[in-house]
Amino acid sequence: MRGHVRKRGKTWAVVYDERRDENGRRVQRWRGGYRTKGEAEEALTKVINALQTQTYVPPAKVTFKEYVLETWWPHVEETRRPSTVDSYKRQLERHIYPVIGPIPLQKVSPSDVDRVYRVGAESGLQPNTIRVVGAIVSAALAYAKRKGLVLHNVAENSDPPKAVRPQRTIWTARETARFLAAVEDDRLYAVWRLLAVTGARRGEVCGLTWLNIDLEVGTVTIAQQLVPVGAELVFQAPKTTAGLRQVPIDPATVEALERHRENQSLERQVIGAPAIDHDLVFTTLEGSPLNPRCLSQAFQVRRTRAKLPHIRLHDLRHGAATLALEGDVNLELIRRRLGHARISTTIDLYARHEIESAERAAADTVADLIDSRLQSVSKEEARPS
Numbered sequence: 001m002r003g004h005v006r007k008r009g010k011t012w013a014v015v016y017d018e019r020r021d022e023n024g025r026r027v028q029r030w031r032g033g034y035r036t037k038g039e040a041e042e043a044l045t046k047v048i049n050a051l052q053t054q055t056y057v058p059p060a061k062v063t064f065k066e067y068v069l070e071t072w073w074p075h076v077e078e079t080r081r082p083s084t085v086d087s088y089k090r091q092l093e094r095h096i097y098p099v100i101g102p103i104p105l106q107k108v109s110p111s112d113v114d115r116v117y118r119v120g121a122e123s124g125l126q127p128n129t130i131r132v133v134g135a136i137v138s139a140a141l142a143y144a145k146r147k148g149l150v151l152h153n154v155a156e157n158s159d160p161p162k163a164v165r166p167q168r169t170i171w172t173a174r175e176t177a178r179f180l181a182a183v184e185d186d187r188l189y190a191v192w193r194l195l196a197v198t199g200a201r202r203g204e205v206c207g208l209t210w211l212n213i214d215l216e217v218g219t220v221t222i223a224q225q226l227v228p229v230g231a232e233l234v235f236q237a238p239k240t241t242a243g244l245r246q247v248p249i250d251p252a253t254v255e256a257l258e259r260h261r262e263n264q265s266l267e268r269q270v271i272g273a274p275a276i277d278h279d280l281v282f283t284t285l286e287g288s289p290l291n292p293r294c295l296s297q298a299f300q301v302r303r304t305r306a307k308l309p310h311i312r313l314h315d316l317r318h319g320a321a322t323l324a325l326e327g328d329v330n331l332e333l334i335r336r337r338l339g340h341a342r343i344s345t346t347i348d349l350y351a352r353h354e355i356e357s358a359e360r361a362a363a364d365t366v367a368d369l370i371d372s373r374l375q376s377v378s379k380e381e382a383r384p385s
Contacts, residue, residue, distance in 0.1 A: 003048055005040040008032055012040035016047055031059060050151075060149065064108055064140075065101035067149065068092065072140050082234045083227040088136055095120050095133050106150055113137055113158035127161040134160045169311050170319040182306035190253075190260035191282050191295065192302075194220070195313070198247050199320030199338050202292040202313055203227045207235060208281040210261070218254050221246045222339060226289055233289050235278075243339040257281070321349070 003016030013032035020026060031047075034040040062070070077085055099116045100108055116137060120130040138155035145153050171179070176196050183192050194205055203225035212221040222245050224235050238244050249257075260281070267285065274287030282290045299313040311319075317338070324334050335346040 002026075003044050005034075005037060005044055007037070011035060012037050014040050014044040014047065016044060016051070029059070058148075060104075060106060062105050063101065064103050064105050065097050067105045067144060068140055071147070071149070072143050075143060081236055081239070082229045083236065086229045091133050091136055095123070095125070096137060100137070105144060108141070108150075108154055110154045110157040110159075113155045117158070117160055121161070127164045128166070131160050131163060134158065168315060168318050169309065170315050170322055171308065171311060173323055175308055176316075176319060176323075179303065179306050179308055183302050186302065187263070187285075188282065188295075188298065190256040192299070192316075193253050193256045194249070195316045196320060197250060197253055199317045199324075200247070201225065201317060201339075202295055204238075204243075204339075206280075206282060206290045206292050206295060209279040210281055211279060213257060213281060215254050215258055215261075218249050218251070219246050220249055226292060228291060228293055233291060238339060240339075240341040242336075242341040245336060245339050247337050318349070321346070 003014060006013050006015055011032060012034040014034070016029055017026045031043065034043060076088060080088070096116060099119050100112050103112060113134065117130050117134060120133055121127075125133070134155060138153060141150060141153040141155050144150045180189075180193055180196060183189055186192065191205060194200060195202065198220065200220075200222060204222045207224040207226035208220065208222075212223055213219075214221075222238065222243065224237055226233055226235055228234075264283075268287065271286060274283070277287070278289060280289060284290055296313040303310070321334055321338060324337070325331075331343060331346055335343045338346065340346045
């Protein structure tokens, strides 16, 4: 490796052979701005060492935002689901570009990533959301490292906030029954019942087609979900193979779906079939796909009318899982109904408090067995020989 330092005006520069071109000729690189000859010589030593150890990264002035838009974003669009792409885009524009977008990619530091966390917290973001934002930054820098654009993923040396276990509010079985009784005559009653008894996600229910429903056998097959992406609704496959599942349903839910199908047929006789018929089970009155966000809003209206405690629509999923657990349903069956890829997820979300209760009961049982015999042990037996 060849290189030397040279004075340019009042500062010093380093000149070194960066690589060979396709014809075998040396390609030189100049890097200037060093205040003293010593600084330049130290910088040259580091460059030569990096070249020899194959850890050299060619200097570039591209900013973090420019890198994302020009290099990383095409990779994101090719490898991520549409809903994930939409989420990344919103987080980048709202919380990442304003903080580190103008910084040269190769000069982004751990403290810069920490500043993303700090600014997010100051703007009111919750710790778990801030961690998601940090994960996006880390993913972008990891890709840059893989492509030889940066030497390190500096996000690995930042300090994201600790994850916070959310405090979930769920309804009791009685409260869920009160809600279903209050919406019994609702056009979307079958939606509410299906969500409450199966624990399916709102997008999964909105994406159901009649081909996914077997009313004779009593099963619902989750094969796709309908998700909002910007201003559009997009059908997409479940995130994992475990999400593609068949869920048995009870006779009352089968009956609700039968009534819903009859009502849907009557609506189409009056209003007409939609221009594009996706064969969806649940639609708007005009027959278009039902936006999951609108479904959440409709749920809150009906919950308020029923004078029930505030929960999110997604909390019906947590409620279904918790009620199944309280009913001694096997954890593996709960995992399969919910579509979790790993049973550890099911345990972490729903069974932890049950496990803790069982552990306390085990401690009491062992202590009771010992203490019940403690009274019968004589002092002579207890005295060391």
